Amino acid sequence: MKLSSALSMLDAALAEAKRLELQVCVTILDAAAWPMAFARMEGVPLGVIDVSRKKARTAILFHMDSADFAVLGRPDGEAYTLENTNDGLTSFGGGILLRNTDGTVLGSIGVSGAATPDDIAIARVAARTLADI
Amino acid sequence: MKLSSALSMLDAALAEAKRLELQVCVTILDAAAWPMAFARMEGVPLGVIDVSRKKARTAILFHMDSADFAVLGRPDGEAYTLENTNDGLTSFGGGILLRNTDGTVLGSIGVSGAATPDDIAIARVAARTLADI
Amino acid sequence: MKLSSALSMLDAALAEAKRLELQVCVTILDAAAWPMAFARMEGVPLGVIDVSRKKARTAILFHMDSADFAVLGRPDGEAYTLENTNDGLTSFGGGILLRNTDGTVLGSIGVSGAATPDDIAIARVAARTLADI
Amino acid sequence: MKLSSALSMLDAALAEAKRLELQVCVTILDAAAWPMAFARMEGVPLGVIDVSRKKARTAILFHMDSADFAVLGRPDGEAYTLENTNDGLTSFGGGILLRNTDGTVLGSIGVSGAATPDDIAIARVAARTLADI
Numbered sequence: 407m408k409l410s411s412a413l414s415m416l417d418a419a420l421a422e423a424k425r426l427e428l429q430v431c432v433t434i435l436d437a438a439a440w441p442m443a444f445a446r447m448e449g450v451p452l453g454v455i456d457v458s459r460k461k462a463r464t465a466i467l468f469h470m471d472s473a474d475f476a477v478l479g480r481p482d483g484e485a486y487t488l489e490n491t492n493d494g495l496t497s498f499g500g501g502i503l504l505r506n507t508d509g510t511v512l513g514s515i516g517v518s519g520a521a522t523p524d525d526i527a528i529a530r531v532a533a534r535t536l537a538d539i
Numbered sequence: 540m541k542l543s544s545a546l547s548m549l550d551a552a553l554a555e556a557k558r559l560e561l562q563v564c565v566t567i568l569d570a571a572a573w574p575m576a577f578a579r580m581e582g583v584p585l586g587v588i589d590v591s592r593k594k595a596r597t598a599i600l601f602h603m604d605s606a607d608f609a610v611l612g613r614p615d616g617e618a619y620t621l622e623n624t625n626d627g628l629t630s631f632g633g634g635i636l637l638r639n640t641d642g643t644v645l646g647s648i649g650v651s652g653a654a655t656p657d658d659i660a661i662a663r664v665a666a667r668t669l670a671d672i
Numbered sequence: 673m674k675l676s677s678a679l680s681m682l683d684a685a686l687a688e689a690k691r692l693e694l695q696v697c698v699t700i701l702d703a704a705a706w707p708m709a710f711a712r713m714e715g716v717p718l719g720v721i722d723v724s725r726k727k728a729r730t731a732i733l734f735h736m737d738s739a740d741f742a743v744l745g746r747p748d749g750e751a752y753t754l755e756n757t758n759d760g761l762t763s764f765g766g767g768i769l770l771r772n773t774d775g776t777v778l779g780s781i782g783v784s785g786a787a788t789p790d791d792i793a794i795a796r797v798a799a800r801t802l803a804d805i
Numbered sequence: 806m807k808l809s810s811a812l813s814m815l816d817a818a819l820a821e822a823k824r825l826e827l828q829v830c831v832t833i834l835d836a837a838a839w840p841m842a843f844a845r846m847e848g849v850p851l852g853v854i855d856v857s858r859k860k861a862r863t864a865i866l867f868h869m870d871s872a873d874f875a876v877l878g879r880p881d882g883e884a885y886t887l888e889n890t891n892d893g894l895t896s897f898g899g900g901i902l903l904r905n906t907d908g909t910v911l912g913s914i915g916v917s918g919a920a921t922p923d924d925i926a927i928a929r930v931a932a933r934t935l936a937d938i
Contacts, residue, residue: 409686409713420675438837439585440718444710447675452706467586481614484655490627491589542819542846553808573851577843580808585839718838719866722890747880760889788883 407434407504407512411536412442419517419532420445430519430528431458437511439466450519460494461501461525462516467492469511472501473526500525502533512536540569540637540645544669545576552650552665553578563652563661564591570644572599583652593627594634594658595649600625602644605634606659633658635666645669673702673770673778677802678709685783685798686711696785696794697724703777705732716785726760727767727791728782733758735777738767739792766791768799778802806835806903806911810935811842818916818931819844829918829927830857836910838865849918859893860900860924861915866891868910871900872925899924901932911935 412434419432429449434442446455464472468488476497479489489495499522504512517529545567552565562580564587569575579588597605601621609630612622622628632655637645650662678700685698695713697720702708712721730738734754742763745755755761765788770778783795811833818831828848833841845854863871867887875896878888888894898921903911916928 409711413711436837438835438839440712440837441710441721442712444707445675445679446706446708452704455707464586467584469584485631486609486613487622487628487630488590490622491593491629492586494627495586542844546844571851573845574843574854575845577840578808578812579839579841588840717866717868719863719891719894723887726890742885746885755886755889760893761886762890763886764884 407436407442407536409442412513414535415515415532416443416445418535419515419528420447422528422531423447423520426520426524426528428520428524428528430517430525431455432532433458433462433516434513435462435466435516436513437466439463442513447519454519457496457518458500458516460496460516461518462514463492463501464495465501465503465514465516466511467495469503471499471503472496472516473499475501498522500529502526502529504533504536507537540575540669542575545646547668548648548665549576549578551668552648552661553580555661555664556580556650556653559653559657559661561653561657561661563650563658564588565665566591566595566649567646568595568599568649569646570599572596575646580652587652590629590651591633591649593629593649594632594651595647596625596634597628598634598636598647598649599644600628602636604632604636605629605649606632608634631655633662635659635662637666637669640670673708673802675708678779680801681781681798682709682711684801685781685794686713688794688797689713689783689786692786692790692794694786694790694794696783696791697721698798699724699728699782700779701728701732701782702779703732705729708779713785720785723762723784724766724782726762726782727784728780729758729767730761731767731769731780731782732777733761735769737765737769738762738782739765741767764788766795768792768795770799770802773803806841806935808841811912813934814914814931815842815844817934818914818927819846821927821930822846822916822919825919825923825927827919827923827927829916829924830854831931832857832861832915833912834861834865834915835912836865838862841912846918853918856895856917857899857915859895859915860917861913862891862900863894864900864902864913864915865910866894868902870898870902871895871915872898874900897921899928901925901928903932903935906936
């Protein structure tokens with residue numbers, strides 16, 4: 407993933423959050439889970455910074471959206487405690503895996519700060535800009 | 540446990556995973572929970588590295604397979620939160636305790652990356668090479 | 673500091689690095705040392721991510737540019753080992769303290785990836801956009 | 806870098822150490838600093854495990870051998886405290902950057918446990934197997 411693509415996603419996420427009158431943090435990671443871009447909107451509680459990071463981290467480390475990961479890692483899931491690995495993962499939505507049109511994993515985006523369905527919606531709007539390129 | 544034994548186990552685990560057309564990470568720890576050998580197959584999501592380590596760690600730290608640990612360390616288990624000790628343990632299978640023929644604890648092996656029953660099967664094939672020596 | 677100001681600084685730093693045909697990471701922190709914005713250009717070695725963060729952190733935590741901090745926090749400086757506090761600080765240039773026209777501390781910017789004088793120059797170009805607002 | 810290449814390097818390093826009647830740990834990381842393979846010989850003090858890891862980490866995170874990094878990160882180097890970033894780096898030899906014949910960065914190898922010149926020599930013997938492939 408190029409930095410220009412990451413910055414376009416960042417812009418799209420921030421614009422969508424603004425349109426919905428919500429405040430979020432956005433973290434974009436590359437395919438090896440290293441940070442590419444990050445932004446925090448005014449008014450977001452500080453703990454949300456790490457939540458956006460962990461959502462993105464969960465998605466890229468296990469090649470699935472964090473909402474899907476949530477099914478596995480819970481007490482009644484087939485891999486209870488999986489959420490305790492890798493310095494703690496995130497068992498709720500807002501972390502989205504980014505793939506190329508040919509299926510190659512490109513990285514992930516994590517959005518946090520609003521209600522979970524809104525976080526997911528914002529992340530999806532951002533991810534779509536990647537497909538447009 | 541000798542390094543040669545650990546490397547034989549590693550080879551056996553990788554060969555069995557390849558035979559089953561699966562991709563896994565394999566961690567082998569000594570009786571004091573320190574790493575002896577590790578390998579990661581291509582195509583395994585990066586989060587799995589730490590899962591294989593934690594499975595092996597769970598087995599050696601409590602002298603039981605991680606599948607047995609899973610019965611204890613979960614919300615309805617008799618030692619709920621035990622899984623949160625030691626920087627986080629693993630309440631599902633794939634970590635196997637390694638003993639000598641006389642019962643002496645030698646170390647542990649952790650396999651992760653496939654479905655849990657496959658991870659367990661691969662770890663068992665590897666552990667068997669140890670008994671053969 | 674507003675997010676719009678942080679993003680303008682980020683853009684200015686990336687544009688200046690591009691103009692100089694250099695690759696850098698840029699971290700912008702608020703007055704309480706929490707991250708506001710970050711970007712990593714392609715081709716930057718991964719260790720540089722944390723260096724840009726630590727440069728910005730050094731500047732905001734001690735209210736001085738990291739180049740000035742370097743005089744204090746080194747074996748022959750008057751506060752040797754100060755660089756070991758706060759999980760490790762950075763005794764070389766590229767972290768710049770950001771102040772309002774009235775002297776109020778707004779945050780800091782850390783640039784890393786090029787030679788130290790270039791990192792400093794890029795950080796200064798970025799910081800100037802803040803004064804223009 | 807393929808796992809087969811990493812395992813060949815591991816074997817070569819262990820064989821060379823054995824030939825020299827030395828005991829070492831060997832860590833092999835991919836281009837994004839994630840572990841690919843590891844082995845520890847009998848008789849190596851346990852602290853050496855992390856040293857081999859940090860040597861390899863230093864090489865890949867800054868795209869240079871850890872012996873070259875040592876010149877930068879020392880008190881009289883141009884980037885004093887650089888060794889404090891990324892959870893602590895290693896300012897002495899034994900971590901070697903691995904490149905493809907076309908210069909592409911493939912990963913790194915870290916060898917530790919013997920005297921530094923021997924660690925370097927063993928790492929170089931191992932790295933050469935990569936070029937042979």
